[in-house]
Amino acid sequence: MAAVEVPIEKWTGKVHEVTLGGNGRKSVVVGGESTLPFLHFEGSLPRRPVIAIEVRDSEPKDWSPHLVDAWGDVLADPAAWAKKAMEYGADIIALSLRSAHPEEGNTGADEARKNVDKVLSAVDIPLIIYGPGVAEKDNEVLVAASDVAKGQRVALGNCEEKNHRTIAATCIADGHVAIGKTPIEINLAKQLNILLCDVGLSRDSILMDPTTGALGYGLEYTYSVMERLRLAALGGDAMTAMPMICTAGEESWRQKEAKFAEGMPEAWGDHLERALTWEEITAFSLFAAGADIMVVRHPGTVERMKAVIDRLMSESA
Amino acid sequence: MSRFIATSAIRGAQGVVKQAEDMLKDALEKLGPDVPIALVDKEGVGTTYYLPVIYGYSGHKVEKLGDMTTPLEHAKSLLPPVPSENLWLPYLGETMDAGVATLFAEEIIEGIRFAKGEQPEVRNGYKFNGPISDVQTRSWGIQMVDGSMPGFAAVIGAAKSNEVAVKIVRELQSKGQLVFLSSTSNGRSIVDQLLEEGVELGYQTFTVPFGTDTISVVYAAGYATRAAFSFGNIAPGNWREILLYNKFRCFAFALCLGPMDDLKWATGAGAITYGFPAICDTVVPHILPTGITKYEHVVSMPFDDIPGRDDMERAERLVQRCIEVRGIKIKIPKVDIPVAFGPAFEGEVVRRENLRAEAGGKGGTCFEWLTMKDMDEVEDGKITVVGPEFDSFEEGAKVPLGIVVDVTGRKMQKDFEPVLERQIHHFMNGAEGVQHIAQRDIAWLRFSKSAVDKGFSLRHLGVILHTNFHNDFGAIVDKVQITLYTELDKVEELRKQARVVYRERDARIAGMTDEAVDTYYSCTLCQSFAPNHVCVINPERTGLCGAYSWLDCRAAFEISPTGPNQPVPKGKCIDPVLGEWEGVNSFVYEHSNRNIERFTIYSLMDSPMTTCGCCECVMAIIPEANGVMIVNRDDYSMTPCGMTFTTLMGTVGGGLQTPGMMGHAKLFITSKKFIPVEGGIKRVVWLSKNVKEEFAEELKEVCEREGVPDLMDKIADGTVATTVEELLPFLEEKGHPALTMEPII
């Protein structure tokens, strides 16, 4: 058989490395890639893609019965939940301060401080902290969370164009990382990175969330945007070279294929297996597109993804 | 640099350094070197940054009394001699050194006072705040960075009267400035004035009383230094970075009320090193040239000479001037009108049944005219209605209306006038019950009964414009004033003047050539759908959607420097005929995700611009006819190339570069730079009928200009030919010039 010569691309750029945690807490470093995902033969992939498990500050009311079964009682206690997530293998806890949402409790800075503090003391792995997704409330609770977590180098999100200055400012002041979220568009993602740097945030303190849909719900758009962002980064564009984070869990578990446990057509097969597959395929596709951090919900997915990553990250793969 | 100020500041610095030296000597003797030094506010909350100004400037930590010797020596070493009578050199450097020495000495003095338990100051039972705590610095710092509270005003001295003091503070607050209060003038302090008027002072109300002497002004510098530590990520001792951070990011200034003295000048010199200018309400020499501060350094605005009906107006103007000198941009949270405002109302139609009054339209007299003026010719927020208001109009009346907008701004350019003027349409349509159509002297406004019933008046048109120009165009607009005329003769007279200007502008834009500029602009707005598409926009060709001209892009870039419109320097010319430049090529290469390597401006056949789906027209060659056809988006007919507009789009859209096919704007056909390499408009053998009709006059002119006055009659359209077979005989019969031109391929 004739030997096939593998074409090697010479990239000039490299993804920035971003560190979370440290200072007594375990640290997680992401980024540093100098080639496309898992192409060990072409460049270096010094860091494993990592998994974050979503934990909420208040018991979720509309979650799938599959998730409720998997987590049980801990859903009502963020600290216990985070501990259990760590046992299931989470590299990071993604604490969502959902109770601050005007329609889900409308709690404020004090509640945020309390919960962040609790979770920080319960686990020794790094944290991502999400606001409720309403700009005004995000600013209120994230600024408070940032203060409590000072020195622990957490990631704060989401930081969008309209509130980027506030989140950037608090990240600079307390030494955290900002998660810049833009709606599935390469130029907007890049522009937000530039704006964040303009405010004074350093490049190694930014993660990008390009916004994703689940499998069958627009995943392919995100895939292509992430691919292009990563190609631009490897091509030498420092303002697209931030590590990427995706929320596969939230998106997958919103869709009927995953969410419901009954009342689906027979042909869809085992409900739980289907739901897990939905989250898994969404997550894996996004890793293949270049994601560095994946936020998921089901413990089963963590196990499955870890197995896949183990294989893909072994050089002989 | 003013000799007077330099002399005064240096004298002041020598005095205060001497005072610090004496106090330190005394304190060391009485208290010993190990007494801890900690700055705290009146609640006892302090800072982890030691004496922050000294720490920032030199990296030296003052933790106890004994640590003060080093910074004191440092201050002494900075002290320049007082300029002698016959020295006339500029003293800027020396004065700045004196300023820094002053801040060091002042901070040492305050530190010693803390050690002795004399700070924060207590006077007549009132406890001043003293320095700002770290906790408060962090919370205000975030607001400084996010722009909701851009900076602070260090108010020094006392105002002309209590009322003026209150007015000044209120005005500063309304502009989002923190207010720091210190010092006295003629024995009075602004803190006394405010307290006498019952004004609440403290962190909660964004007004911080530091103390009654000038020395306490150093707390403002300490605050600024800590902001740079926390939000600029700057290490102590890195003084240059700290000062630059403050110059560009912290919008602070000193407002000196009442007579100046040596120490005030010396402290002011210290503030100037941070880039904070001083505005004085007394007669002092100006220091206008910029350099260390962003704009002027010292501005004199003697209070009684400020134009205004009364002291309140004078106070307002004084603060307005401060805002200008420091270059602070103001955001107005809400369009303050009695009806709703937002994009939801943009398409709203005001029907006859609900019509309260209208201006313009058929037979009406209405115009809009925006002019750039000098800084001192525009009073921000001034809205004047000259003539009757709604209450004197009959229901459904057609009234004359002249909308005259004057804007000014440090980054404003004459060429942006039309760009801004066109926004009037968009802004006014946002108001519920207001319908706006067209622009310039064909503008047409309709106002609904329900809006007027809710209290909407013509004045509110001014409010809409003022608010939106600030919020959307704050990058280029600093001040806006609006005058609305409703008297027929006045409106007609002004309209005459405006028309002259419209004509001048058109002539200027028509006369703007690609050769006259060295920078083109890009637009990458469409990359969300066509990832590799880049519009390169030159003065003689707009973006292919027709919505962005070169001037629009230039203004857009000023407004949003990281946005989708970026300057494209032409760079070295590779081929003047093809219109190929190195700068353009490399820009396009980089921004097309490395897909498009070459790019010409003047050719359809050789590396033309890429096409995305939003072009107004697409042109394609018809080899058989040795020419090109142009089909418009609104033309649904079949075309001689065998494809409709939609099918053509499917072929070339999406960001592809297709020699022989290219998307473009309708008006591009009339440009002097319309495919000159291929021979220009003479190549057009087929053109959508609706375009022919819409631009009949313009096209006629172009044909005359190109020496083919009857060309339009020779160009086919969908009514005579939808196939090549039908097209060719038509062209032969008419004797179309393309048939005899050199081969297009």
Ligand code: SF4
């Ligand atoms: S078509 Fe218009 S909007 Fe799109 S990139 Fe070109 S100029 Fe910009």
Ligand code: SF4
């Ligand atoms: S949809 Fe357009 S890409 Fe497609 S065209 Fe419109 S903005 Fe350009």
